[in-house]
Amino acid sequence: MQYNKKSVEDIDLKGKTALCRCDFNVPTKGGKITSDKRIVAALPTIQYLIAQGAKVILCSHMGKPKGEWKPELSLAVVAERLSELLGKPVVMAKDIIGEDARAKAAALQEGDVMLLENLRFDKGETKNDPEFAKALASLAEVYVSDAFGTVHRAHASTAGVANYLPAVCGYLIQKEIGxxxxxxxxxxxxxxxxxxxxxxxxxxxxxxxxxxxxxxxxxxxxxxxxxxxxxxxxxxxxxxxxxxxxxxxxxxxxxxxxxxxxxxxxxxxxxxxxxxxxxxxxxxxxxxxxxxxxxxxxxxxxxxxxxxxxxxxxxxxxxxxxxxxxxxxxxxxxxxxxxxxxxxxxxxxxxxxxxxxxxxxxxxxxxxxxxxxxxxxxxxxxxxxxxxxxxxxxxxxxx
Incomplete structure (x- = not known):
């Protein structure tokens, strides 16, 4: 296993759209987040991307919806908490690779942040379906991997997208492998x-x-x-x-x-x-x-x-x-x-x-x-x- 990997600090991000895989699989109860630890852990990487003038598209899974759309597993609660923590609006997409996500991604300015809907609402995510991975990658120009809890799985958002985009790690993964x-x-x-x-x-x-x-x-x-x-x-x-x-x-x-x-x-x-x-x-x-x-x-x-x-x-x-x-x-x-x-x-x-x-x-x-x-x-x-x-x-x- 080779641990000497490029990180977000090794590439030019200005004006580029960065797709960043985070671990926002947070516990919720009655539609409220009970621990935002994983969201907080992702902040250093997200803040660096913003500071470098990237257009930031975040993505994550939550729970095990098994390819079905389940409103109780929507990442909308994460977008809300994230905008509080970042002190700026986080645009929430209504889908993952559909029209809404594509339109919102195209409208991003430097330093803007958006979040895609729960990746596992699409069966292509866990199957590492090349078509799904390609569509995900087409939203961005750079891929940033920062969800260590999922790197042992070859899913579309953790491995597949790297076939289509230059791939580097964020600070969380950099620390883990370091x-x-x-x-x-x-x-x-x-x-x-x-x-x-x-x-x-x-x-x-x-x-x-x-x-x-x-x-x-x-x-x-x-x-x-x-x-x-x-x-x-x-x-x-x-x-x-x-x-x-x-x-x-x-x-x-x-x-x-x-x-x-x-x-x-x-x-x-x-x-x-x-x-x-x-x-x-x-x-x-x-x-x-x-x-x-x-x-x-x-x-x-x-x-x-x-x-x-x-x-x-x-x-x-x-x-x-x-x-x-x-x-x-x-x-x-x-x-x-x-x-x-x-x-x-x-x-x-x-x-x-x-x-x-x-x-x-x-x-x-x-x-x-x-x-x-x-x-x-x-x-x-x-x-x-x-x-x-x-x-x-x-x-x-x-x-």
Whole structure:
């Protein structure tokens, strides 16, 4: 994967029409936006385009309309919020590549901003239909990619349009590939990676790829129990990926051969049942990882493990974290995840948190400001850690 890509600062934008793919997939309730974080995150790129005298056409998806026009998934609420944040009107198109969008695009002056309707109202978007991509590209002269959360998908607006327009990245993607790209290709060492979450199968390639790069790999969360089973421990009724036990043995062997420290939980917080409701009260006890009772399941890492993992983070110069250490939604079972988030916040290292639940944990706990970089894309950051080529980045011009 080549990370050295041209950005908005590498091209002349004056008087040019720029099609900018943003991530405006914001949560709404009763027709009102409940969090405008993603809109705010897009502002630096949009403001740069305006300042350079570009005519700006923004586009995004929202929700999963599956090619149907659904009024409740219209981006009109985004246009309204965006004009408040920019302090200038944002023209809302009534369609995507239809007459209204084309007329409004043609009328743009330098520094004007317009927003197309939800891209996924057209089936051609997710199918990466060349005709749809071509029509989208025909509205502009330059393509700016700034929606990291979608770069792992080869859709018309994330990859297809780059076949017809010179393509560069905006500031959000520039930061993602700059920080994460450096961590994976040239990290300051010791390099520690922490993986959590439910299933080993979700992170097979990530584990394999990271063992080539890190000095220490920490495994927590539900996926740790398959590793513990691979060590010959009984894991009670804990989450177990039985088909992946041999794979875990191979990974432990690989770590040993490569001289990578592989840290697994040494103690576990267990309960008789999974909490129901998920955030409800639950009776727990802490046991050593090789002494999980047959009728109990592990739901978080224990205190000794929290100290072990925090110590490994303390000695690191680069830390990448993806996935919670336990059933983070329950206050009783969130202590492991909180301990890891705290260790990253206290660390002097370059700390990178890869989207999803880990990002939510850092934000909810108020640690976001102390983390070097919190990724804006869950699935994309995971595929990044796998070393996969991401279509939405591969299509950008190299420097």
């Amino acid at each position: 920080v994460m790209g450096k961590a994976l290709t040239d990290p300051s060492r010791p390099f520690v990676a922490i993986l959590g979450g439910a299933k080993v199968s979700d992170k097979l390639n990530v584990i394999n790829n990271l063992l080539e790069k890190v000095d220490t790999l920490i495994i927590g969360g539900g996926m740790a129990y398959t590793f513990l089973a691979a060590k010959g421990y009984s894991v009670g009724t804990s989450l177990l990926d039985a088909e992946k036990i041999d794979y875990c043995k191979e990974m432990m062997q690989k770590a040993e051969e490569k001289g990578v420290k592989l840290l697994l939980p040494v103690d576990t917080v267990v309960a008789a049942d999974f909490p129901d409701p998920i955030d409800g009260p639950i009776e727990v006890e802490t046991v050593d990882s090789d002494k999980i009772p047959a009728d109990k399941q592990g739901l978080d890492i224990g205190e000794k493990t929290r100290t072990l993992f925090a110590d490994a983070v303390r000695s690191a110069k680069t830390v990448v974290w993806n996935g919670p250490m336990g059933v983070f939604e329950n206050p009783t079972l969130a202590k492991g995840t909180i301990a890891v988030a705290q260790a990253l916040a206290d660390s002097e290292a370059i700390t990178i948190v890869g989207g999803g639940d880990s990002a939510a944990a850092c934000e909810q706990l108020g640690f976001a400001e102390q983390i070097t970089h919190i990724s804006t894309g869950g699935g994309a950051s995971l595929e990044f850690l796998e070393g996969k080529e991401l279509p939405g980045i591969a299509c950008l011009l190299d420097k």
